[in-house]
Amino acid sequence: MFETLAAPKEDAIIALMQAYAADPRPDKIDLGVGVYRDERGHTPVMAAVKAAEAQILQAQDSKSYLSLAGDAAFLNAMESLLLGGAVPSARVAAVGAPGGTAAVRQICELIRKARPEAVIWVSAQTWPNHLPLITAAGLQTRPYRYLAPEGGLDQAAMFADLEHVRAGDVVLLHGCCHNPTGVDLVAQDWAEIGALLSRRGAVPFIDMAYQGFGEGLDADAGGLRHLAARLPEVLVAASCSKNFGLYRERVGIAMAIVDATQRSNLAAVLAGLNRQNFAFPPDHGARVVSTILGDVALRHQWESELAEMRNRVQTNRRALAEALRDETGSDRFAGVGAEQGMFSLLPLSPEEVQRLRVEHGVYLLDDGRANMAGLSVRNSTACARAIASVTR
Ligand SMILES: Cc1ncc(COP(=O)(O)O)c(C=O)c1O
The missing domain is CATH 3.90.1150.10 (Aspartate Aminotransferase, domain 1)
Structure with missing residues (x-):
């Protein structure tokens, strides 16, 4: 065969x-x-991670299954790290995933389930795995121009291409630290993208793989928070591989920010997609993240190690x-x-x-x-x- x-x-x-x-x-x-x-x-291995692992080793008395969405403490801690209170929790449906890669895949599966004809717009230069992941999920892609031939963002070309986005299409944006160009959108670009997507009835999909590696934890999430506060639907895939140094532990989160009336339905659909693909997301790395973010001293230590990187x-x-x-x-x-x-x-x-x-x-x-x-x-x-x- x-x-x-x-x-x-x-x-x-x-x-x-x-x-x-x-x-x-x-x-x-x-x-x-x-x-x-x-x-x-x-x-x-970051010192804050080692310290959190020591705490977990001491305290954990079961490795039994958790929920399909993953540990609630991780989901809540990541919601506030990413969104900083920009939207009420009543609008946020989220599930854990094995790394940012699986988070991107799960969001693509969600789009395919809801709107199989949606086109995913992807910056012409992008992480090499974006296109294979999106097409493997059965979705079509279209490029939008991003990098100017002489370097820097080609704003005019990017906005000219995005004018062709149709209602129900999805625009994939790098939250910060664009991979591979290092060329990021500034506040004015995010504002214009928000206005354009809102006018055309399209949905942003933010891939956040490097929060804290650009200007800082809050500044790097500024574009995401701007869109989340203004648009009715925003999709997010985030990774803890780089900013917590947890690469091989596979820690990520897939998030749909929707109208509060749809939140519990979306949470159930996302959990169902986890069930189909890997059932329970890995717990160890996610527990390290929630332990760090939930402890003032560990969080302080992690933030200073991240600033050093x-x-x-x-x-x-x-x-x-x-x-x-x-x-x-x-x-x-x-x-x-x-x-x-x-x-x-x-x-x-x-x-x-x-x-x-x-x-x-x-x-x-x-x-x-x-x-x-x-x-x-x-x-x-x-x-x-x-x-x-x-x-x-
Ligand atoms: C833009 C982007 N998205 C997602 C990922 C996925 O990271 P991981 O699956 O290792 O968490 C990466 C990793 O290099 C990336 O650069």
Whole structure:
């Protein structure tokens, strides 16, 4: 029965990770895989997470099933982290999911169930897994232009494309720290998007995978909160992989913000979708999150560790941008210093990216996506020198 199956194309990020691991050069630089790294290139367990895990180990006396939606304490804590009271809880239906990936998938399943003909509008540059996830859920996509050829947001093109959105369509937006460009919407853009979607009767779908990595926890959720407070329906998928460093524990939340009269129905539909796909969402990581957010001292510790990660990435950005200006004698890479979050899309051709890998041991994705957390004070000048040499 399986002879018709072809193996999927090798995942570009996994292939890059393997090539990096096999490279014997001691001064190689990994800007590929999208995880946070400290100055030593290590992805640490946060101290607040360790402390919460110790508490859970001590106190937990059962691993019996919880509800299909996941633990209520996690759902409530995440609602306030994401929405900050911008909408009444009576409008929020939410379920836990195994990571942001499954949260995106569950929201797509929800859309498909409600409106199979809906088109999902996706920014032309986006997380490589968005399109496969949406199409695997049986939905159609259309791109909207996002990045200007010279860098920065192409507002005119984005709004021109979004004018074609129809009633009942869904527009996928990155809540903050746009992956892969690092180019974020500002308050004015969110306001205009809100007005446009409201006028056209379309629904925003916010993917929030990096809250706290841009400007700060509240500022990064500003766009989401603006839309949630103004539009009748808003969909959200959020991940705790990056901001709690809980990657492999798989912690995410899928949320539908709707009219209060529909909330309990939507909550039941979302729980039913969990039932169909994996039944109960994983509990350990979610419990770590609710333990941290529910304890003043742990929360304080977590916020300061998160600020440290955010600041390190911003320092790396600025160091690379300055070194690139010095080494190339041009402003071609100036955007890197101002962009947000872990990623930037460096204006490099696939051939230049290939030469960086082969000649200099600098690893980034073929489209130029570079993880700024992979840099350090020690290697940003060497990295800039390598980039300058392949672009000369
Ligand atoms: C934009 C975006 N959405 C969702 C995710 C999903 O993250 P995870 O499934 O690891 O929680 C990621 C991870 O890289 C991402 O960049």
